[in-house]
Amino acid sequence: MDFNLNDEQKMMRQVAAEIADEQLAPRAEEMEENREIPADLLAFLAEQGYFGLFLPEAYGGVELDPVTYALTMEEFSRGSPAVALVVSVQNALVGLPILKYGTEEQKEKYLARAASGELFGAFALSEDEAGSDAASVQLRAEKKNGGYVLTGHKKYITNAGFAGLFLVVARTGPEPGAKGLSCFLVERDAPGFALGERFEGMGMRALDVRRLEFENCEVPAEALLGAEGEGLKIALASLDLSRIGVAGQAVGIGQQAFNEARRYAGEREQFGRPIIKFQGIQFYLAEMATRLEAARLLMLRAAARAQAGEPFSAEAAMAKLYASETANFCANLGVQIHGGYGYMRDYVVERFYRDARVTEIYEGTSEIQKLIIAGSILKG
Ligand SMILES: Cc1cc2nc3c(=O)[nH]c(=O)nc-3n(C[C@H](O)[C@H](O)[C@H](O)COP(=O)(O)OP(=O)(O)OC[C@H]3O[C@@H](n4cnc5c(N)ncnc54)[C@H](O)[C@@H]3O)c2cc1C
Structure with missing residues (x-):
């Protein structure tokens, strides 16, 4: 390649x-x-x-x-x-x-x-009872008066506070199961739609992540995206690509944690010399650099396959899984190399430590990435 x-x-x-x-x-x-x-x-x-x-x-x-x-x-x-x-x-x-x-x-x-x-748009799949198990979406869309009426909620929706358009996965068919799901484009001022509570995260606190409420929310027939029953397929295909973005996000967090750690290790002196002179610190940096390179290569491989029009679902899952673990590994060592400073709010590595955490959770947890990878292995 x-x-x-x-x-x-x-x-x-x-x-x-x-x-x-x-x-x-x-x-x-x-x-x-x-x-x-x-x-x-x-x-x-x-x-x-x-x-x-x-x-x-x-x-x-x-x-x-x-x-x-x-x-x-x-x-x-x-x-x-x-x-x-x-x-x-x-x-x-x-x-x-x-x-x-x-x-x-x-x-x-x-x-x-x-x-x-x-x-701005937001992507609304998750609900109270539909997290990793995305096919268990309960928000209903009933056909009525030539359009649809949506009833239910969504949870943890990024960009919701300033979005004007919501790509919403809703159930048009029987429960349970993936086949009964469809996608809708719901505008911010649709009657019966309301923003709910804003969640406060551990990191990436600038994100506007909210609950959405749909109470007899009327949308026209033209709001349906794709065909009825294609909702989960559209959502999961979109997530495959955006997981490469999360892998990139994780590599970036890890890389900057490395950059900060390397710089600080060259400046901070203990025992009469910069701490970067100690082999223990050098080994930390060596391991961070190696994992970052491996994560970046997995990210590029998945992206190259997507670009070539080849299947890339398992490759994107591998990239997201490994890169998000690497981000957390590097952010953790970034804090360690900074010693007490690393623990303090005014140092950037402290923020990266908190920001890195969610890359192992959103757009499919690490466990779900392993299920996707295992599924591809079992399929041969
Ligand atoms: C900051 C943030 C932003 C988000 N933005 C969006 C968004 O814009 N749109 C959206 O739709 N969603 C969004 N989400 C939701 C996110 O995708 C879900 O939180 C995630 O998919 C996990 O679902 P859950 O929280 O319900 O955890 P659960 O599914 O309840 O999982 C709990 C634990 O059980 C594990 N688990 C579950 N099933 C299995 C299994 N079969 N095998 C092994 N382990 C399993 C999980 O890996 C996890 O460790 C966001 C979440 C966060 C935190």
Whole structure:
């Protein structure tokens, strides 16, 4: 497999790295404190094309490939993993499914607005009783008056507070089972739709993650995305790609934890010399660097397969599983190498330690990634 990046991929990685260092990292603490991503930053990212990553020019997009997406997630996450996630949801979990499964009317209605940052989207699959077991979604969509009426709730929905459009997985067929699920595009002002409580996370506190309530929420027939019964297929295919983004996010967190640790180890002196001179510290750095390289290669392999149109579900799961464990490993050692400073709120490694944790949970826990990988092994 050829992992040499082409000129465009190199250039896009460089641009994303500069944005991370100059625009995201300096504001990460402010975003964390205020628990929001400032509107001017979102507008800047929109202007640079980051909300139309997979969309054709006709919809205002820049139509990049999955490798560039993964590299962008990695670089952005060195500065702010929360911002990277907002970008990932908008592209992989909202824009791309509409492009792939939407009608011409749906594409016309939403995609250019999504690419320009005028319209943010959220991806709503999880519920109280439907987490890892996504096929057990209970939110119902009943056919009525030529449209549908949605009743139920969603939980832990990222970007919900500022989203104008929600890709909602609902049950149109019998319970239980995956076949009875369908996807709907629900607008923020649909009658009967309301935002619920905002959750407060351990890390990535700038994320706006909420509960959604649907009480006899009426949507027109045209809100159906894809065919009835295709809901879980659309959701899981979208998650396959966005898991490569989470792998990139995890590599970025781990890489920046490494960078900070390496820098600090060169500056901090104990026993009359910089701590980087101690073999114990060097071994930590060596192990971090090795795992990061392996995680990055798994990420690139999954992205390259996606780019080539080959099946990549198991490869994306491997990349997410390994990269998220690596992020936690590196963040933990990043704190350790900083000693007491690493434990204090005003050091960036403390934030990465908290931010890394969720990469092993959302978009499918590590245990679910193992189920996907095992499933592919058993299939041969
Ligand atoms: C910050 C954040 C943002 C999120 N954003 C979104 C979003 O935008 N949209 C959305 O739809 N969801 C979102 N989620 C939800 C997320 O995808 C779920 O939390 C995740 O899939 C796990 O589901 P759960 O929390 O119900 O855990 P559970 O499924 O209850 O799992 C609990 C534990 O049991 C394990 N487990 C479950 N089943 C098995 C099994 N078969 N074998 C072995 N172990 C198993 C799990 O791995 C886990 O360790 C978000 C979550 C967080 C924390």
